[in-house]
Amino acid sequence: MxxxxxxxxxxxxxxxxxxxxxxxxxxxxxxxxxxxxxxxxxxxxxxxxxxxxxxxxxxxxxxxxxxxxxxxxxxxxxxFPGVKLTPQDPWLAAKLDERVQLLSSYINHALIRDYMLELIFPKGPDGTPRLDVMEANKPAALRALSLVETWLSEEAGYLFGSTFSLADAMALPSLYYVTQLKAPFSLVNEDSAIFRYVQRMKETHASCAKVLVPKQG
Structure with a gap:
């Protein structure tokens, strides 16, 4: 095996x-x-x-x-066998790959590396977050979320097509962390398409419920 x-x-x-x-x-x-x-x-x-x-x-x-x-x-x-997360059609497969790459190279970096990591691993004086850096990077994070919201509005409940794909797998961990941010650092509210998407994935996919939500204790 x-x-x-x-x-x-x-x-x-x-x-x-x-x-x-x-x-x-x-x-x-x-x-x-x-x-x-x-x-x-x-x-x-x-x-x-x-x-x-x-x-x-x-x-x-x-x-x-x-x-x-x-x-x-x-x-x-x-x-590996099991449900396929990439379409068979070569053009659709390439377009999915394009979206996955955008999520990996740009959107994740704007949300996690350039914004949220300042809260997790602060680099300011005495271990405090550099609020000026976060403020400077916030517009890029919001633009990244806006692009994801556009994709959600164009697709059928997922980030590519009408079923769970590699795009959802690439996006959801970062988006879940975004939904956990509290004021004054929050980027989305509970009425946003991003927040509703993450919640729906946790409710309808056992994989998301298991992986996204940290284990307690």
Whole structure:
């Protein structure tokens, strides 16, 4: 039986992207910074063998390693049985890939790296958030959310087409974190299309209910 492990911390939005695909396709997997019972140091020598820039997640399949979330989820969908998260039509598949790449390269960065991470890992004096940096980056975060809302208005309840796809898997971890922001840092309200979309996915997809909501205790 193929052994699948996601090398990532549990709170990583990109790690959760890989998790969502595994859960949707019902692929047995494990996740964590320990591999075969041994801790693999973050940004250590072995990590850099797997990913030259020391990023997470890394997908370990038996004795093979694959880095970068977009490559990981494409592989998982193509290689394993279960529901298909990519359309068969070549043009639609390419357009989905385009959307996934926009989410990965631009939207996630605007929301998480350039905005929310300042709250999680503050870089200001005495460990405080740099509010000026957040304020400067807020317009880009709002533009990113506006683009997602446009896609939601054009599609049938999902981010690409009428069924759960790789686009939803790529978007939902970041969007879930956005819905958890409280004033004065909030970017969406409970009446927004983004908030309703995240809530609906948690209610209708067991994968989202399991992966997006942090375990208690």
């Amino acid at each position: 193929t052994k699948v492990h996601i090398y990532s911390v549990a709170f990583s939005s990109f790690g959760r992207v890989a998790q969502l695909v595994c859960e949707e396709k019902q692929i047995p997997y494990s996740m964590g910074m320990a591999v075969n019972g041994e801790e693999v140091p973050f940004k250590g020598e072995q990590h850099h063998v797997w990913h030259p820039y020391g990023k997470i997640p890394v997908l370990l399949v038996d004795d093979k390693a694959l880095c970068e979330s977009t490559s990981i989820i494409r592989y998982l969908d193509a290689q």
